[in-house]
Amino acid sequence: MNAFERALNAEGLTVSTIHGKGRALVAAKDFLPGDVLICQEPYASSPSKSSTGSSCDGCFSTTNLRKCSGCRIAWYCGSACQKSEWKLHQLECKALSSLTEDKRKMLTPTIRLMIRLVLRRKLQNDRVIPTTAADNYDLVAALVSHMSDLDEKQIVLYAQMSNLVKVVLPSLEVDLREITQNFSKLSCNAHTICDDELRPLGTGLYPVVSIINHSCIPNSVLVFEGQIALVRAVEPIHKGDEVVISYIDTAATTETRQNSLNHYFFKCSCPRCTKNPLEELKEVAILEGYGCKDQKCFGFLFYKAENKAFTCQVCCHSRDQYDINRIENEVEELSAKAASSLSTGNLSEACLLYKKVEQLEVNLFHPHSVKLLGTRETLLKVFLDLNDWRDALTCCKLTIPVYQRLYQSPHPLLGLQYYTCGKLEWLLEQTEDALKSFTKAVEILRITHGTSTPFMKELFSKLDEARAEHCYKLSAKDD
Ligand SMILES: C[S@@+](CC[C@H](N)C(=O)[O-])C[C@H]1O[C@@H](n2cnc3c(N)ncnc32)[C@H](O)[C@@H]1O
Numbered sequence: 001m002n003a004f005e006r007a008l009n010a011e012g013l014t015v016s017t018i019h020g021k022g023r024a025l026v027a028a029k030d031f032l033p034g035d036v037l038i039c040q041e042p043y044a045s046s047p048s049k050s051s052t053g054s055s056c057d058g059c060f061s062t063t064n065l066r067k068c069s070g071c072r073i074a075w076y077c078g079s080a081c082q083k084s085e086w087k088l089h090q091l092e093c094k095a096l097s098s099l100t101e102d103k104r105k106m107l108t109p110t111i112r113l114m115i116r117l118v119l120r121r122k123l124q125n126d127r128v129i130p131t132t133a134a135d136n137y138d139l140v141a142a143l144v145s146h147m148s149d150l151d152e153k154q155i156v157l158y159a160q161m162s163n164l165v166k167v168v169l170p171s172l173e174v175d176l177r178e179i180t181q182n183f184s185k186l187s188c189n190a191h192t193i194c195d196d197e198l199r200p201l202g203t204g205l206y207p208v209v210s211i212i213n214h215s216c217i218p219n220s221v222l223v224f225e226g227q228i229a230l231v232r233a234v235e236p237i238h239k240g241d242e243v244v245i246s247y248i249d250t251a252a253t254t255e256t257r258q259n260s261l262n263h264y265f266f267k268c269s270c271p272r273c274t275k276n277p278l279e280e281l282k283e284v285a286i287l288e289g290y291g292c293k294d295q296k297c298f299g300f301l302f303y304k305a306e307n308k309a310f311t312c313q314v315c316c317h318s319r320d321q322y323d324i325n326r327i328e329n330e331v332e333e334l335s336a337k338a339a340s341s342l343s344t345g346n347l348s349e350a351c352l353l354y355k356k357v358e359q360l361e362v363n364l365f366h367p368h369s370v371k372l373l374g375t376r377e378t379l380l381k382v383f384l385d386l387n388d389w390r391d392a393l394t395c396c397k398l399t400i401p402v403y404q405r406l407y408q409s410p411h412p413l414l415g416l417q418y419y420t421c422g423k424l425e426w427l428l429e430q431t432e433d434a435l436k437s438f439t440k441a442v443e444i445l446r447i448t449h450g451t452s453t454p455f456m457k458e459l460f461s462k463l464d465e466a467r468a469e470h471c472y473k474l475s476a477k478d479d
Contacts, residue, residue: 003133008208013037013243015211021266022144024242025211031237033410034447037220038212038231042204043140044117045193045227046109058085059226060193060201071096073107087129091119095168106164113190113203114165114182122172139207145184149265158183188264193224196455197416204229215244215270216257221412221448234409234447244270251370251406251413253284285313290324291366293317300366327364331357335375342378347386354379373402380420393424415444419459426462431469438463 001009008014012029031037047055055062057074058081068074068082070093076082082089092115096107121137123129131137150158162179186203189210193202206229209222219235222245237243248260254273261268275283285300292299292312299314309318338353358379361372376399383392396417403414422437442463449456 004139007133011037016242018213018242020269021213023142023211024213027237027239027241027243029239031233033233033235034450035233036230036450037233037237037243038208038229040134040206040208040229042193042206042227042229043135043137044113044120045202045204046113046116047202048109048192048200055201056081057089058082060195068093070094073104087123088116088119091122092116095171099168103164103167107168109203110183110186111161111164111168113186113205114161114179115168117182117205118165118169118172118174118179134208140182140185140205143185143189143207143210145181146188146265147181147184150184154184155180191222191229193227193229195224196449196453198412202227212243212245214247214261214264214266214268216246216250216254216268216272217270218244218246218250218409220245221410223412223449225453230450232448232450234411251287251373251403253287253370254280255284256288282313286366286368287370289366289369290319290364291362291369293319295362298367324364327360331360331364334360338378342382347382351379351382351386351388354382368402368405370402370406373399389424389427393421393428396421396424410444410447412445412448415441415448418444422462422466426466431466431473435463435466435470438466 005015009028012027012031014026014028016024016026018024025037027037047057047060054065054067054075056065056077058076061077061081064077065075066077068076068089073096074085074089074093076085095115096104099107117140120129121140124131124137147155158180159176161183162174162176165179166174166176186205189207190203190205191209192200193204194200201224204227209229209231212220212222212231219233219237219241220231220243221234223230223232231243231245233243247264248257250257250272252260258267258273267273281302282300285302290301290310292301292315294312294315294317297312297315297317299312299317301310301312301319303310303321304318307318308321310321310324311318334353334357338350338357341347341350341353354375358372358375361369361375365372376395380392380395380399383389383395400414400417400421403411403417407414418437418441422434422441425431425434425437438459441459445456445459451460
């Protein structure tokens, strides 16, 4: 057993090979929901381009930023982050400073991630920074690259990106083939680093987390505390079970999920992807299909070509295809207008248009449709931006049954949605409801997010406040 396997074993984990999947992380002991399986710093990371254009290289924060005076590319929120990044940025800064304006424009987050990966390897080789069993380039070298699955166009693109890395780092002996392969590795191994509320902040390569395979019914979840990746069990995991996370948003039909997994070059064969054909048709009809004419009926519709109509499989009501197409065209037209109002910052107009889209979609789609869910998620953000708490709450509540249906295990998105409901109910002085929502949020988020972060502490204090207020109201009523 090598040092890495010993280190994993100490955490109750082991690496196995599973036919058709390659390496897999397997539990060597039992884990309970909420247990942390892996806690890892990235081998390399880079912030994504934020909406404001920049974020701190150390913590990805977007506030109080100051540009590095040397390269004028890296940003830091303060001296702590600047210091923690300095050993690596010292080399990066020198390289970036000498770039022409044209080349600077080509420094996408992925190119920067690769530059940082190459430099970190150099720092470890030169023993400027330490290597450990779980933090060394051998683990990057062991990652799958799927080079042989790439098409010509993709290989050429990665090769061009590798050339740019060589141009940025002229003093290093850069192996172009290896860098090209590493770009391919990033595509199927890197993870999007998100904040507590799952907003994307950057990208990181975590070679131990990258041993974990995908399932659309995962038993674990990947979350981040700053740049630290944490894999937590969301289901009981028994000794010998494979540890699986989801690489994608699983709120979609099998076909959509499989398409989202294309760049990982495998076909998921989890129980959700291989359910019986009738169950599959039913799922498509619910998530992407139309709703029953009788809006109180939650039935799903199948198409009958001979009738040119969709028939409810529960109450047998039929909907005319022509009628459906007409509403669909209207939705498409209004959605485009709404998106354009939103992108130009005209919130009130966007709000009006999205409300119309939602009304049409309620009439058109199944109540658990992912399209309707998407519209309501956008509408919720718009209501929140407009400080329209009442409508935001109504909208947020409507999304919850859909999330419950889509995510069976404790899922951060469902927990966060309860949290939003709770905050809105609290603002609207609906104390009892707020208490219920905060309690539900805690039930889920303590499993996915742990209990010790400032984010969770804030949730706990909101729950305590709601509990105290509720007790006070009850006792006032008794008096
Ligand atoms: C992040 S890596 C996971 C570890 C990988 N199995 C290995 O050997 O290093 C992602 C790759 O693993 C494989 N993989 C992940 N989940 C899979 C699954 N459910 N079924 C088959 N292959 C899978 C695919 O080749 C995918 O590109």
